[in-house]
Structures are given as structure tokens and as C-alpha cells.
Amino acid sequence: MTVTSDVDHSLTAADSLAxxxxxxxxxxxxxxxxxxxxxxxxxxxQRNEQAILEAAEEVFARYGYRGASxxxxxxxxxxxxxxxxxxxxSKRRLYVALLERMMAxxxxxLDDISVEDDPAKVLEAFIRSKMALTRAHxxxxxxxxxxxxxxxxxxxxxxxxxxxxxxxxxxxxxxQWAERGLMDAVxxxxxxxxxxSATQHYADFEPQVLGITGREALSDHDHQxxxxxxxxxxxxxxxxxx
Amino acid sequence: MTVTSDVDHSLTAADSLAxxxxxxxxxxxxxxxxxxxxxxxxxxxQRNEQAILEAAEEVFARYGYRGASxxxxxxxxxxxxxxxxxxxxSKRRLYVALLERMMAxxxxxLDDISVEDDPAKVLEAFIRSKMALTRAHxxxxxxxxxxxxxxxxxxxxxxxxxxxxxxxxxxxxxxQWAERGLMDAVxxxxxxxxxxSATQHYADFEPQVLGITGREALSDHDHQxxxxxxxxxxxxxxxxxx
DNA sequence: ATATGCCTTGACCGATTGGTCAGCTTTGCA
DNA sequence: TGCAAAGCTGACCAATCGGTCAAGGCATAT
Numbered sequence: 001m002t003v004t005s006d007v008d009h010s011l012t013a014a015d016s017l018a019x020x021x022x023x024x025x026x027x028x029x030x031x032x033x034x035x036x037x038x039x040x041x042x043x044x045x046q047r048n049e050q051a052i053l054e055a056a057e058e059v060f061a062r063y064g065y066r067g068a069s070x071x072x073x074x075x076x077x078x079x080x081x082x083x084x085x086x087x088x089x090s091k092r093r094l095y096v097a098l099l100e101r102m103m104a105x106x107x108x109x110l111d112d113i114s115v116e117d118d119p120a121k122v123l124e125a126f127i128r129s130k131m132a133l134t135r136a137h138x139x140x141x142x143x144x145x146x147x148x149x150x151x152x153x154x155x156x157x158x159x160x161x162x163x164x165x166x167x168x169x170x171x172x173x174x175x176q177w178a179e180r181g182l183m184d185a186v187x188x189x190x191x192x193x194x195x196x197s198a199t200q201h202y203a204d205f206e207p208q209v210l211g212i213t214g215r216e217a218l219s220d221h222d223h224q225x226x227x228x229x230x231x232x233x234x235x236x237x238x239x240x241x242x
Numbered sequence: 243m244t245v246t247s248d249v250d251h252s253l254t255a256a257d258s259l260a261x262x263x264x265x266x267x268x269x270x271x272x273x274x275x276x277x278x279x280x281x282x283x284x285x286x287x288q289r290n291e292q293a294i295l296e297a298a299e300e301v302f303a304r305y306g307y308r309g310a311s312x313x314x315x316x317x318x319x320x321x322x323x324x325x326x327x328x329x330x331x332s333k334r335r336l337y338v339a340l341l342e343r344m345m346a347x348x349x350x351x352l353d354d355i356s357v358e359d360d361p362a363k364v365l366e367a368f369i370r371s372k373m374a375l376t377r378a379h380x381x382x383x384x385x386x387x388x389x390x391x392x393x394x395x396x397x398x399x400x401x402x403x404x405x406x407x408x409x410x411x412x413x414x415x416x417x418q419w420a421e422r423g424l425m426d427a428v429x430x431x432x433x434x435x436x437x438x439s440a441t442q443h444y445a446d447f448e449p450q451v452l453g454i455t456g457r458e459a460l461s462d463h464d465h466q467x468x469x470x471x472x473x474x475x476x477x478x479x480x481x482x483x484x
Numbered sequence: 485a486t487a488t489g490c491c492t493t494g495a496c497c498g499a500t501t502g503g504t505c506a507g508c509t510t511t512g513c514a
Numbered sequence: 515t516g517c518a519a520a521g522c523t524g525a526c527c528a529a530t531c532g533g534t535c536a537a538g539g540c541a542t543a544t
Contacts, residue, residue, distance in 0.1 A: 045521085062392050067309030070502060081502090082523045091502060142391055145446070149384055149391070150304050152449040159453030167454050189455060190471045197443035198436050204387070204446075205439070207394040211401030212409050213431060229432045237479025287491085312532060324493050324534090333532065 051077040052084055053101070054139075056094050061142035064150055065095055099147060099154055102140040109133055110166055115176045119183050120242035124231050130199040131227045141203035167192055184239035191238060198230055293319040294326055295343070296381075298336050303384035306392055307337055341389060341396055344382040351375055352408050357418045361425050362484035366473050372441040373469045383445035409434055426481035433480060440472055 055076035059068045070091050074081040088094040109129050113122050134141050147155055167189060174188035202209060202218065210217065218226075235242055297318035301310045312333050316323040330336040351371050355364050376383050389397055409431060416430035444451060444460065452459065460468075477484055 064306040064309045064388070064392075067306045067392075069500080071500080080523055082504090082525095083521085085503065086522070145387070146306070146391055148447050148450050149388055150306075150309075152453070156449065156453060159450050160456075163450075164454045164456065186475060187467065187471055190468055191475075193443055193447075193451065194440050194472070194475070197439040197447070200443075201435055201439035205390050205435075207398065208390050208401055208405075209435065211394070211398060212406045214402075214406065225429065226432055229429055230436070233428060233433075233436070233479035234475070236481070237475035239478070290491095311530080313530080322493055323532090324495095325491080327533065328492075 048077075048079060048083070049087060051079070052087055052094070053098065056088075057098050057139040057143055060095060060098060061139050061146055064146045066150075096154060098140075098143060102137070102144055103155075103158060105133060105137060105140065106144075107162075113170065113173055115173055115180075117173075119174075119177045119240050120235060123235055123238075123240060124242070127195055127199065127231050127234065128227055130195060131202075131223065131230070134199050134203045135223055138203040138206065141200060145200065145204045182240070186238050191234075195230075195234065198234075202226065290319075290321060290325070291329060293321070294329055294336070295340065298330075299340050299381040299385055302337060302340060303381050303388055306388045308392075338396060340382075340385060344379070344386055345397075345400060347375060347379060347382065348386075349404075355412065355415055357415055357422075359415075361419050361482050362477060365477055365480075365482060366484070369437055369441065369473050369476065370469055372437060373444075373465065373472070376441050376445045377465055380445040380448065383442060387442065387446045424482070428480050433476075437472075437476065440476075444468065 052073065056068075056073045059073045059076055062068075063072075068091075070084060071081050073094075074084040077084060084094075088097070144155075147153075152159060170192065171188035174183070174191065175185075177183045178185040202223075206218075209215075215222070294315065298310075298315045301315045301318055304310075305314075310333075312326060313323050315336075316326040319326060330339070386397075389395075394401060412434065413430035416425070416433065417427075419425045420427040444465075448460075451457075457464070
């Protein structure tokens with residue numbers, strides 16, 4: 001790419017999530033895999049980047065932003081601390097990149113609906129896709145939980161913006177369904193929160209779930225079982241026939 | 243120093259929660275308010291202790307155990323760091339005391355049930371008491387969430403012990419209710435997790451809830467509203483007539 | 485008043501924090 | 515083969531971490 005106007009950086013975009021800080025000089029740029037020059041170096045770069053992201057997601061999720069140390073991330077990634085910082089620029093930047101990746105996954109799940117759709121199908125698809133997301137990215141789910149638990153300093157804008165709009169739009173459809181007698185007249189926002197919390201639970205509170213059920217891990221069958229349970233109970237609970 | 247046996251400390255019991263560590267010498271115990279000598283000093287002691295516990299619960303909940311600093315707790319409590327450590331002995335001890343306080347609150351909520359009880363009443367009481375706990379102690383709820391999110395290093399024993407037994411006992415009753423046709427044959431453990439997650443959500447994810455609903459805080463009316471919603475949906479969802 | 489202990493706190497400790505940098509090795513293109 | 519650029523990392527920095535300690539402040543019982 002020819003002379004990008006702005007020094008690109010970080011694994012994806014710059015910290016667009018964070019409010020603009022006076023500081024944050026770091027001009028280091030990390031270009032794309034260099035056209036098609038499939039060098040040995042670029043391969044290792046990709047390997048290292050992925051190792052860092054994976055390690056960082058785990059450490060940030062477990063200890064929170066403040067509690068996580070670059071040293072711990074570096075050790076988990078099997079790299080020297082200096083090398084990690086060479087790749088990611090700063091701890092803050094790495095954290096924001098991870099949040100953005102997780103919100104992108106989340107957004108990919110948020111398709112629109114209309115009043116004409118079948119409530120049973122829509123709600124069931126909603127529950128199943130949310131469960132699948134939690135299953136596929138438990139560390140990301142925990143990272144999100146830790147961020148919100150800490151007051152959502154980086155995500156507040158997103159919560160009050162895009163996500164809020166999406167929820168309100170869905171809520172209106174739910175209300176119209178209720179008017180048409182397709183479901184009970186429950187508060188649609190509380191319903192959405194119920195689904196989010198129930199699905200999120202199996203990632204965020206995994207130690208509790210495992211401790212109480214006496215399992216070492218949740219199998220695919222367990223997950224399928226839980227998903228079916230949630231679909232059944234919630235649909236029936238808000239009076240949706242299927 | 244006059245060789246006092248050992249300077250007592252700690253707010254309540256010692257770290258009984260934590261696995262016995264080779265280290266952790268401090269055997270201190272802080273005696274009760276000293277007979278009835280209601281001195282001015284003991285009053286301030288109580289004031290300080292409460293300020294510390296309150297501040298610590300907030301800071302630990304927000305930043306997690308590692309992310310929280312004694313300095314931050316001290317500032318929130320309006321005391322010098324040295325004074326905080328004089329009262330609590332160590333960061334670890336303070337954290338454990340808070341966890342124990344929260345688990346005691348939790349246990350106070352866990353009454354036993356029998357097959358003869360009315361499923362509707364029991365389940366509704368369960369949901370309402372859990373919501374009330376979350377409402378009364380949101381910081382404690384978040385502290386618990388942060389602990390579990392971090393792998394529950396201090397609570398694992400409790401989760402695999404007392405709490406597990408309690409859940410299993412309830413689960414058996416639920417199954418018997420199902421056999422008698424008093425409710426659907428849903429998996430009782432998943433049902434308990436659903437209730438826990440749905441109620442916990444309004445403390446742990448408060449910033450998300452507020453951001454999306456556009457509120458500054460949840461009013462008592464909101465809480466009543468949510469509680470009623472959960473009771474209605476969950477009872478109906480698992481086929482309990484009321 | 486004098487003595488007795490708890491209470492309070494600034495100074496200080498070694499360890500760890502996020503981050504920088506100089507200097508080295510490796511890579512890819514000519 | 516040569517060479518510029520990129521990758522890599524040990525040494526180092528100021529700041530902060532949890533915790534200790536000694537010196538003094540203070541209330542109380544004699």
C-alpha cells in the first residue's frame with residue numbers, strides 16, 4: 001500500500017474506541033503482509049501476533065486491564081516482554097485491539113429483523129447464535145465481562161450508541177409482535193438482557209458451573225443441552241408458540 | 243515492644259477461605275469492642291473499619307484482586323495506606339474477609355426446601371431473594387463476579403463443596419416436582435444457573451444496562467419491574483402454574 | 485501526673501510495573 | 515554478495531506495588 005496517510009498501527013485499527021488522548025505518540029507502523037511476498041519473516045510475524053492476541057485475551061480476561069501485566073502476557077505468548085511491546089505498541093493499545101475484535105464478532109451476530117418474521121425462529125436464532133459466540137470465544141466473552149465490570153471505561157460509547165440503537169429497534173419489533181398476539185407483552189429490553197445474561201453465564205462463571213456440576217469442562221453435548229433448555233424455557237416463558 | 247503475644251488484626255476471622263499457605267504468618271485476631279467500654283476510640287475504630295470494608299469492596303470489585311491497590315483503597319476510605327494495613331493486616335486478608343462476608347450473605351439466603359412445598363412459591367421466593375441480595379449489595383455481587391471471572395482461586399473449595407451440595411439437593415426436589423407433574427422436566431441445574439445469571443446481571447453489567455436503557459440508575463420501581471418479569475417468565479417457562 | 489498500651493503515619497524496603505532504547509541479528513531484494 | 519530495513523531483546527528507567535517499622539499522638543486507669 002502506497003504511503004498510507006496516517007501511520008497505521010496495531011493489529012487492526014488504532015484505538016478508535018478510546019477517547020483521543022493527548023499522549024499516545026507511538027508512530028511505529030506495522031504494514032500488511034507486504035503484498036504477496038510470502039516471506040519467512042511475515043509468517044513468523046503472523047504466528048507471533050496471533051500468540052500475543054491469544055495470550056493477552058486470556059490474561060486480560062482473568063486479571064482485568066489493571067491487573068494484567070505485559071510480562072504475564074509475554075510469558076503466556078512465549079516471547080520476551082520487549083518483543084510484545086514491539087508488536088503492540090503499548091498495553092493500552094493491545095487491550096483496545098482485543099475489545100474491538102470482540103465487538104466486531106458481536107456485531108457480526110447482530111442481524112436485523114422485521115415484524116413480518118416469525119418470532120419463534122428469530123428468538124431461537126438469537127439465543128443459539130449468542131450461545132455459539134460464547135462457546136467459540138469464551139475468553140473474549142470474559143474480556144468483555146471484565147471491561148463492563150470495571151465500569152466499561154472503553155466501551156461506554158459503544159453501549160450508549162450502536163448497541164443501544166440495536167436493542168431499541170429489536171424492542172419495537174417485540175412490542176409489535178405482542179400487539180399482534182404472537183407473544184406475551186413482556187418488556188422486550190428485560191427479555192434481551194435475560195438472554196444475554198443466561199448465555200454469557202457459561203463463559204463468565206465457568207469455574208462456578210464446573211465446580212457445581214463436578215465436570216472438568218463442558219462438552220459439546222452439554223452446550224447443546226443448555227442451548228435447547230434456554231430456547232425451550234424462554235420461548236415458552238414469553239408465550240411464543242413454535 | 244513489650245512482646246505482646248501477637249498484634250491482633252483482621253476484621254473478622256482469619257483467611258479460612260484460603261488454602262493454608264506456607265507463608266501468611268500473622269495469626270492476629272482482633273478482639274470485640276472490648277467489653278462494654280464504649281470509648282471514643284472504639285467508635286472511631288468501627289467507623290474506620292467500615293470505611294475500609296466499603297472502599298475495598300468497591301475497588302476490588304472494579305479492578306479485581308491484582309488490579310486493586312491498597313493505595314487506591316486507602317484513598318477511597320480517606321485514610322493513609324499505613325493505617326489501612328494496620329487494620330487489615332494485608333491485602334490478601336482484606337480480600338478474603340470481604341469474600342467471606344459476601345458468602346455469609348449468600349448462605350443466609352439459602353433456605354432448605356422439601357418436595358411438599360409449593361413449586362410456585364419456592365421458585366418465586368428464590369428469584370425474589372436473589373434479586374434482593376443483588377440489589378442490596380451490588381458491590382459484593384461484583385466482587386464475587388470478579389473472583390469467579392479470575393478463576394475463583396479463593397472460592398473453588400466453596401463452589402465444589404457447600405454450594406454444590408445445596409444445588410444438588412434443590413435439583414433433586416425439582417426433579418420430584420417434575421415427576422409429580424408440578425412442573426416441566428427441565429434440567430434443574432441449568433434452571434438454577436438461569437436464575438443466578440439473570441439476577442446477577444443487573445449488578446455485574448450495570449454499565450451496560452444503564453447505557454442501553456439510557457438511565458442514570460435503576461430505580462426501586464425498575465427493580466420491582468424486572469423482578470416481576472423474571473418471576474413471570476421463568477415460572478411460565480418451566481410450566482409452573484400459580 | 486504518670487504509665488500503659490492502642491492508634492496513626494511518614495519514611496523506607498525490595499520487587500514489579502509499563503515503557504524506552506541502543507545495538508544486535510535476520511530477512512529480502514539488488 | 516552487499517546492504518538497507520525490519521525484527522529482536524537485554525539493560526535500564528521512573529513510578530508504583532505490598533508491606534515493615536520506629537517514632538510519636540492519644541485516651542484511659544491508676
